[in-house]
Each structure stands twice: as C-alpha cells, then as structure tokens.
Amino acid sequence: MAKTKSKSKSKSKSKSIPRSKTKLPARAKRAVPKRAAGALQHIPWHTIPLEDLNPLLQRQFVVGQEIMVARVLLKKGCIVPEHSHHNEQLTYILDGALKFWIDGKEIVIHAGEVLCIPSNMPHKAEALVDTVDLDIFNPPRVDWINKTDQYLRGKK
Numbered sequence: 001m002a003k004t005k006s007k008s009k010s011k012s013k014s015k016s017i018p019r020s021k022t023k024l025p026a027r028a029k030r031a032v033p034k035r036a037a038g039a040l041q042h043i044p045w046h047t048i049p050l051e052d053l054n055p056l057l058q059r060q061f062v063v064g065q066e067i068m069v070a071r072v073l074l075k076k077g078c079i080v081p082e083h084s085h086h087n088e089q090l091t092y093i094l095d096g097a098l099k100f101w102i103d104g105k106e107i108v109i110h111a112g113e114v115l116c117i118p119s120n121m122p123h124k125a126e127a128l129v130d131t132v133d134l135d136i137f138n139p140p141r142v143d144w145i146n147k148t149d150q151y152l153r154g155k156k
Helices: 002-015 026-031
Strands: 051-054 057-063 068-074 079-083 088-095 097-102 105-110 114-117 123-127 131-138
Touching: 088 097, 088 105, 097 114, 097 131, 105 114
Parallel strands: none
Antiparallel strands: 051 057, 057 068, 068 131, 079 123, 088 114, 088 131, 097 105, 097 123
16 A cells, blocks of 8 residues: 555656746747757767857857756956846856855855856856866856857957
C-alpha cells in the first residue's frame, strides 16, 4: 500500500506544473535556436566559438529552455558599463576578480565566490586582473542572443 501511495504522489507531482509555464516567452522563443528549447544538450566549451565584444571582452554562452549560462573572459581593466536587465543573474568567478558597483556599494568578487544580482538592479563591473566568470541568467538574455547588447560592444 505504501508503494501505491508513493506512485500516486509522483504522478500528481508530474502533473502539478502546467506545460505552458515551462515555455519561454514568445519573444525569447524567436531568439533561441530550435535545438535548445526543451532538448537535452551536451556542449563542451571548446566547441563554442569565442565572441569578441571588444578588445578586452569575450564570451560564449549556452541557452536552455528557461536559463542561460555564459562563460565570460575579461582582460584586466575591462569595464562592463552600468546596465540593468529584467533577468536574474548569478555571477560565479572561476579565476581572477571583478569589482562591482551595485546598490550603492563597491563589492569585489574573487575566484570561488558568487554574486546574486536581482532583476532590474543597475550594476557595473571592472576586471581587476584577467578574469573568467560564469554568468547564469533566468530567463535567457534575449539581447545577447540577438546581439543587440551595444553597451558591451565598445572599447572598454
């Protein structure tokens, strides 16, 4: 009898999230490659070309159904100008250090540390040394996918 209850609970859990709520917003769907939406992906970073945004900034990214991960390479002195977006962001520093100006504070994030940036919070960053970070966004950054992120495509 315990097994039957367990089975019925797992069935009800799988039905509790409506399929429509797991989909990307319409404008994001247009920007995401068809193979990404809902498909299993295994993508080694070395297979994704580096995108040169400016002389001090490069990136690669992978887009899932409702999440995006980006590997961002910043040379010492690279400035990410102040900006904000509706996407929630986690920044995990793999190597190096970034100084952020956010919420009226200066915060230095070092290798092995994570910064959680809420939606719509203006922020700016500077690479204190050559830095590699992983940025995770929910939902995916449509401006990055569509290459309309002009604030990153300057000299510094």
